Amino acid sequence: MAGDADVLTHAQRGLRESYLYDRATIAEIQRAAREGIYDIRGFGAKRRLPHFDDLLVLGASISRYPLEGYRERCETNVTLGTRYASRPLELRIPVTIAGMSFGALSAPAKEALGRGATEVGTSTTTGDGGMTAEEREHSETLVYQLLPSRYGMNPADLKRADAIEVVVGQGAKPGGGGMLLGHKISDRVAAMRDLPTGIDQRSASRHPDWTGPDDLEIKLHELREITDWEKPIFVKIGATRTYYDVQLAVKAGADVIVLDGMQGGTAATQDVFIEHVGIPTLPAVKLAVDALDELGLHREVQLVISGGIRTGADVAKALALGADAVSIGVAALIALGDNAPEHEAEYQALGSAAGFYDDWQAGRDPAGISTQDDGLAARFDPVLGGRRLANYLRVLTLEAQTLARACGKSHVLNMEPEDLVALTVEASLMTGIPLAGMQQGLLDALAERVAVRLGVDERRVAGSDPARRSG
Amino acid sequence: MSVTAAVETVDLSVTSLRELNQRLHDAGRDDRGPRHWRVLHPNGAHALACGLDAEVEVELEGHVGYYCAGMNERATVRVRGNAGTGVAENMMSGLVVVDGSASQSAGATAHGGLLVVKGDVSARCGISLKGADVVVHGSIGHMGAFMAQSGRLVVCGDAGEALGDSIYEARLYVAGEVASLGADCVEKEIGAEHLEELQQLLERAEVEGVDATSFRRYGSARQLYSFRIDNAY
Numbered sequence: 001m002a003g004d005a006d007v008l009t010h011a012q013r014g015l016r017e018s019y020l021y022d023r024a025t026i027a028e029i030q031r032a033a034r035e036g037i038y039d040i041r042g043f044g045a046k047r048r049l050p051h052f053d054d055l056l057v058l059g060a061s062i063s064r065y066p067l068e069g070y071r072e073r074c075e076t077n078v079t080l081g082t083r084y085a086s087r088p089l090e091l092r093i094p095v096t097i098a099g100m101s102f103g104a105l106s107a108p109a110k111e112a113l114g115r116g117a118t119e120v121g122t123s124t125t126t127g128d129g130g131m132t133a134e135e136r137e138h139s140e141t142l143v144y145q146l147l148p149s150r151y152g153m154n155p156a157d158l159k160r161a162d163a164i165e166v167v168v169g170q171g172a173k174p175g176g177g178g179m180l181l182g183h184k185i186s187d188r189v190a191a192m193r194d195l196p197t198g199i200d201q202r203s204a205s206r207h208p209d210w211t212g213p214d215d216l217e218i219k220l221h222e223l224r225e226i227t228d229w230e231k232p233i234f235v236k237i238g239a240t241r242t243y244y245d246v247q248l249a250v251k252a253g254a255d256v257i258v259l260d261g262m263q264g265g266t267a268a269t270q271d272v273f274i275e276h277v278g279i280p281t282l283p284a285v286k287l288a289v290d291a292l293d294e295l296g297l298h299r300e301v302q303l304v305i306s307g308g309i310r311t312g313a314d315v316a317k318a319l320a321l322g323a324d325a326v327s328i329g330v331a332a333l334i335a336l337g338d339n340a341p342e343h344e345a346e347y348q349a350l351g352s353a354a355g356f357y358d359d360w361q362a363g364r365d366p367a368g369i370s371t372q373d374d375g376l377a378a379r380f381d382p383v384l385g386g387r388r389l390a391n392y393l394r395v396l397t398l399e400a401q402t403l404a405r406a407c408g409k410s411h412v413l414n415m416e417p418e419d420l421v422a423l424t425v426e427a428s429l430m431t432g433i434p435l436a437g438m439q440q441g442l443l444d445a446l447a448e449r450v451a452v453r454l455g456v457d458e459r460r461v462a463g464s465d466p467a468r469r470s471g
Numbered sequence: 472m473s474v475t476a477a478v479e480t481v482d483l484s485v486t487s488l489r490e491l492n493q494r495l496h497d498a499g500r501d502d503r504g505p506r507h508w509r510v511l512h513p514n515g516a517h518a519l520a521c522g523l524d525a526e527v528e529v530e531l532e533g534h535v536g537y538y539c540a541g542m543n544e545r546a547t548v549r550v551r552g553n554a555g556t557g558v559a560e561n562m563m564s565g566l567v568v569v570d571g572s573a574s575q576s577a578g579a580t581a582h583g584g585l586l587v588v589k590g591d592v593s594a595r596c597g598i599s600l601k602g603a604d605v606v607v608h609g610s611i612g613h614m615g616a617f618m619a620q621s622g623r624l625v626v627c628g629d630a631g632e633a634l635g636d637s638i639y640e641a642r643l644y645v646a647g648e649v650a651s652l653g654a655d656c657v658e659k660e661i662g663a664e665h666l667e668e669l670q671q672l673l674e675r676a677e678v679e680g681v682d683a684t685s686f687r688r689y690g691s692a693r694q695l696y697s698f699r700i701d702n703a704y
Contacts, residue, residue, distance in 0.1 A: 037698070149599065150561060150579075150580040150599060150601070153561055153580065154542075154561070154563055154582065155522055155524065155542040155544060155561070155563060156524075156544075158542070159522075181698075182696075182697055193620075194582070194601040194602055194620045194621050195620055195639060195640075196639065196640060196696070199639075199696040199697065200695075200696060200697050200698050202618070202637070202695075204599065204618060208560075208576055208579040208580055208595065208598040208599045208617075209538070209556060209557035209560045209575075209576040209579040209580070209595075209598070210556070210557070215537070215556070218517045218518070218536070218537045218538065218556075219537075219538070221517060221518055222517065222518040222521050222537065222538040222541050222557075225488070225489070225492045225518040225521050225522060226518075226521050226522030226541065226542055227522070228492075228493060228496060229489070
């Protein structure tokens with residue numbers, strides 16, 4: 001986007017930019033015409049989407065009693081995998097690190113994720129390409145992903161993992177496979193994936209040995225048998241037909257549902273996929289909670305939400321909507337040092353800028369995070385990176401606690417829909433959270449007017465959802 | 472269950488699958504206990520003898536369901552019947568022999584070891600193969616060796632459509648007809664080294680009456696290794 005001075009200059013000259021064909025759109029058409037290939041990039045969706053910012057937290061006043069900040073405890077621990085696993089994960093905070101591959105990320109970056117997560121008592125997750133010794137060593141609690149490609153999948157790592165995450169999809173590209181471009185396939189990455197060095201590596205979009213929910217149930221059973229029913233099994237889905245997908249994953253035997261909204265990040269995906277496939281995290285949470293509620297398994301099967309979690313407010317609101325924990329990816333990389341201003345000159349040299357850099361697929365990351373170049377990776381200090389991540393995770397937790405205490409909650413998981421109001425009509429409709437200022441009487445009157453027009457029995461409408469009795 | 476000096480017999484009509492697998496896993500932890508197991512009445516159960524990591528031999532006296540011998544390491548598993556989906560999936564080492572036929576995704580993503588199927592195999596045999604060897608005495612269905620990365624697939628009968636689609640460096644040998652080759656899969660010359668490895672595989676898989684020189688070899692044209700717009704479908 002142009003700065004104010006630039007806009008003024010154009011406006012003063014009588015030049016008017018098209019809303020439809022703005023400069024970014026024109027540049028993309030020109031790039032496509034020049035290169036003949038779609039734009040592949042990292043990061044997540046950049047368009048504006050309904051999000052947790054469209055909700056507000058109702059602090060306590062007369063009708064609710066707050067907890068004293070700094071003095072009264074507000075717990076943050078969460079247990080994942082209580083349904084079947086004999087060894088559920090016990091986390092000190094409800095913020096986990098999402099799966100990101102060694103290959104997409106450098107080995108020291110993966111190590112830093114483990115260090116940071118471990119310092120604050122939470123889990124980190126492997127990714128496509130398998131488990132590295134560095135991340136296992138530095139991750140007290142490590143979730144091992146089973147992906148369609150099965151790159152690096154082996155039973156020894158399965159058995160030394162703390163939980164297993166069967167990845168069906170991710171928010172950035174539900175229905176899409178992966179890709180790791182040739183310049184990131186170093187000798188070590190290639191060896192872990194059983195592939196030649198330097199080729200473009202494609203990851204399948206479907207699992208090789210199961211198709212559909214009935215097969216998935218058998219697959220999860222096999223994983224439990226292999227690991228003697230000790231480890232929690234997560235099923236990760238990209239948010240699309242969330243209500244049905246959650247129910248099918250639960251039916252298949254998942255201990256934990258990991259639900260990634262369309263704002264979820266990726267190391268390398270077509271821009272058109274990132275921006276146009278899936279549904280936002282906000283409605284996805286509601287659909288998932290509804291699905292679990294209907295099965296009578298909300299809280300028994302835990303729900304981990306990801307896709308655009310940036311602040312403690314996002315954490316608190318996700319929990320209030322019914323999630324048991326959240327997961328972060330893009331924000332974790334930023335905490336490590338991605339897009340840091342100190343690399344501004346190098347970002348400029350790559351045709352980008354600090355705050356805009358999304359070419360994580362290219363392997364030329366000056367911060368040494370999304371690269372397999374030894375020289376660039378050596379710039380990244382995993383100890384310092386881990387410390388930064390731990391700091392950031394502490395801030396997220398403190399912020400979530402601050403909001404929970406304001407609502408009178410002695411545990412962040414006690415946040416509830418009743419603690420929220422919506423700022424926009426769309427957020428209200430997507431989440432079932434009443435629009436701020438819409439008192440229950442107004443809602444009932446509106447519902448009755450609609451019911452009359454639709455011919456619905458008014459008596460059924462009058463006893464409407466208790467979750468809407470606030471605002 | 473009864474313990475004899477030679478063979479530990481487990482009857483799945485009275486013992487649970489969980490108990491059997493746990494005992495097999497325990498046998499691998501300290502490499503003590505029975506070396507030879509015989510399992511009666513498998514009755515198509517899923518996840519039989521999966522996750523083994525021991526120098527044991529397990530004979531399954533009947534048909535088995537999905538993922539039999541999944542992620543096998545070191546063990547020898549013999550199926551005296553047919554096998555369901557994903558037999559020996561992600562095997563790391565060892566030997567799995569199916570006397571009958573196998574369903575789809577046999578040997579999927581297997582990294583090492585040898586899978587032998589004496590009957591036929593349906594779709595996606597050796598899908599995403601990562602180094603293991605698969606020998607099929609009969610024929611295989613469509614999409615065999617899809618995205619197969621390394622390892623060898625030997626088919627003594629025919630292969631269905633789209634053999635070796637998007638293949639990487641796996642080597643495919645087929646004695647019979649190939650319905651069609653998948654994207655980027657081409658026929659390649661058979662040299663002395665190929666005949667030698669093929670002969671060894673046929674012997675290890677107890678294939679008789681099939682001459683190694685009757686096979687044709689298929690592999691990657693390596694045209695999909697770097698994205699080119701001309702290759703897009």
